[in-house]
Amino acid sequence: MSTWKTATLIKADWTAKDIRALRFQIDDWVRHTPGQFCEIRLTAPDGYQAQRSYSITSAPDDEGVYEFAVQILPDGEVSSYLGIINVGEQVEIKGPLGRYFVWDENSKRPAILIGGGSGMAPLVSMARAHNNLLLLASIRSLEDMMYKEELMKLAESHDELTLKIALTREAPEDWSGIRGRISKEILMKELSEFIGLNPIFYICGSNGFVDSIAMTLVEIGFDAGEIRTERFG
Amino acid sequence: MINFGFKQKRASDKRLPPGQYETRDFPVLSKGPTPIVPTQEWKLKTWGLCDEMTWDWDKFNKLPMTDWVKDIHCVTTWSKFDTLWKGVLFDEIIKLVSPEEIASHIMAHSSDGYTTNLPIEDLIDGKAMIAVEYDSEPIEASHGGPVRLIVPHLYFWKSAKWLSGIEFIDHDEAGFWETYGYHNYGDPWKEQRYDGD
Numbered sequence: 223m224s225t226w227k228t229a230t231l232i233k234a235d236w237t238a239k240d241i242r243a244l245r246f247q248i249d250d251w252v253r254h255t256p257g258q259f260c261e262i263r264l265t266a267p268d269g270y271q272a273q274r275s276y277s278i279t280s281a282p283d284d285e286g287v288y289e290f291a292v293q294i295l296p297d298g299e300v301s302s303y304l305g306i307i308n309v310g311e312q313v314e315i316k317g318p319l320g321r322y323f324v325w326d327e328n329s330k331r332p333a334i335l336i337g338g339g340s341g342m343a344p345l346v347s348m349a350r351a352h353n354n355l356l357l358l359a360s361i362r363s364l365e366d367m368m369y370k371e372e373l374m375k376l377a378e379s380h381d382e383l384t385l386k387i388a389l390t391r392e393a394p395e396d397w398s399g400i401r402g403r404i405s406k407e408i409l410m411k412e413l414s415e416f417i418g419l420n421p422i423f424y425i426c427g428s429n430g431f432v433d434s435i436a437m438t439l440v441e442i443g444f445d446a447g448e449i450r451t452e453r454f455g
Numbered sequence: 456m457i458n459f460g461f462k463q464k465r466a467s468d469k470r471l472p473p474g475q476y477e478t479r480d481f482p483v484l485s486k487g488p489t490p491i492v493p494t495q496e497w498k499l500k501t502w503g504l505c506d507e508m509t510w511d512w513d514k515f516n517k518l519p520m521t522d523w524v525k526d527i528h529c530v531t532t533w534s535k536f537d538t539l540w541k542g543v544l545f546d547e548i549i550k551l552v553s554p555e556e557i558a559s560h561i562m563a564h565s566s567d568g569y570t571t572n573l574p575i576e577d578l579i580d581g582k583a584m585i586a587v588e589y590d591s592e593p594i595e596a597s598h599g600g601p602v603r604l605i606v607p608h609l610y611f612w613k614s615a616k617w618l619s620g621i622e623f624i625d626h627d628e629a630g631f632w633e634t635y636g637y638h639n640y641g642d643p644w645k646e647q648r649y650d651g652d
Contacts, residue, residue, distance in 0.1 A: 224649055224650070224651030224652045228456065263474075264458040264461045265456060265457055265458055265461070266457070266458065266461050266462050266463055267457055267459060267462075268462075268463075270462070270463040270467075271474065272461075272463070272465070272474075272476065272532075273474050273532060274532060275531060275532075297464065299463070299464040299465055299476065300461075302464075303458060303460060303461040306460060307458075307460075311458070312456055312458075313456075313458065314456060316649070319636060319649055320635070320636060321634075321635040321636040322486060322632075322635040322636075429482070429483045429597065433483075433488070433489055433597065436487065436488035436489070437488060437489070439488070440488055446487060446488045446490075446567065447487070447568065449487050449488055450486065450487060451485065451486065451487050451488065453482075453483055453484050453485070
């Protein structure tokens with residue numbers, strides 16, 4: 223777990239605008255728990271190294287591989303390279319890491335996942351190992367949503383996974399999902415059936431998003447100790 | 456392994472520990488919701504192998520204060536140079552609570568239940584401070600205000616936010632992140648990020 227392993231890129235797709243899904247074959251692969259992340263390290267020809275953390279988006283059952291959904295930032299030191307890496311090329315990874323913002327697939331507790339933008343990444347792994355989950359996604363527009371088709375299909379074919387999407391900036395005219403930000407009223411409506419069921423919350427996204435959702439959940443009456451947060455940048 | 460096409464974009468600096476990059480932002484990371492602790496409700500308690508004491512905001516602000524300019528290093532790879540803090544040096548607390556000789560470590564406690572463990576060796580001789588101001592202003596709640604621990608020579612998860620208690624103990628014991636896979640000590644210069652590094 224504390225050593226660097228070689229990861230070979232076997233598949234790359236643009237899963238959303240500016241978000242590239244990268245699937246790596248991992249040397250000495252270890253099954254991960256949904257919510258965990260890896261460090262990805264790059265080495266330049268002059269020896270300069272940089273590493274960043276990325277959540278694993280693949281399901282634990284995907285043997286031998288980890289998948290990551292990387293938001294490609296124009297001035298991102300590591301992400302700009304990951305935006306152009308080709309199938310067959312390699313990076314170094316360390317992981318899986320993290321034991322707190324993880325969801326135990328064997329847990330019988332209902333889990334409520336709330337993700338903003340690229341913050342959906344760790345929640346995708348949880349949804350792919352689906353079981354009694356509500357996934358609330360907050361994104362600017364549909365083209366910004368990672369794994370959109372796959373998540374919609376998963377939710378359609380599995381009763382125990384519920385997907386709700388809030389489009390905060392731009393929605394199609396016939397949009398029947400949530401329009402605008404996830405407000406207190408929306409949370410109260412979507413979570414009413416969970417009050418008293420002691421759910422565990424996983425909130426991931428930018429700091430402002432996470433703080434606002436977490437504070438609202440506490441206001442509604444959910445226990446702060448059952449709200450796990452992961453803040454990106 | 457070489458990643459052709461990858462090149463350095465961030466400035467290098469001798470002040471950067473291995474694997475870190477410099478940021479001008481001040482990112483926020485925490486395990487859960489941000490606790491809101493008004494100064495009139497805030498208290499700091501010490502207990503365990505020491506004299507038990509409690510300070511409220513007014514009493515704590517009467518203690519001798521020091522200004523510090525320090526580089527801080529987060530395990531998530533960002534470092535921030537020349538951060539300005541004002542607070543009480545941990546040495547001052549030691550003088551006041553007289554820890555027993557067998558006390559070797561502390562467990563720092565935060566208002567939200569967070570904990571982190573530190574050897575007392577790493578808190579004395581000006582190595583640590585309990586801060587009440589950042590950048591000449593009250594510390595924002597998201598950055599751990601009103602009061603937080605600052606231990607700049609270790610990864611910043613050791614600098615417990617929303618400090619509410621200091622427990623003096625005679626052994627080392629994993630705190631919150633240390634239980635969840637992070638390194639027990641956390642020296643950025645040795646890249647001690649995770650358990651096993």
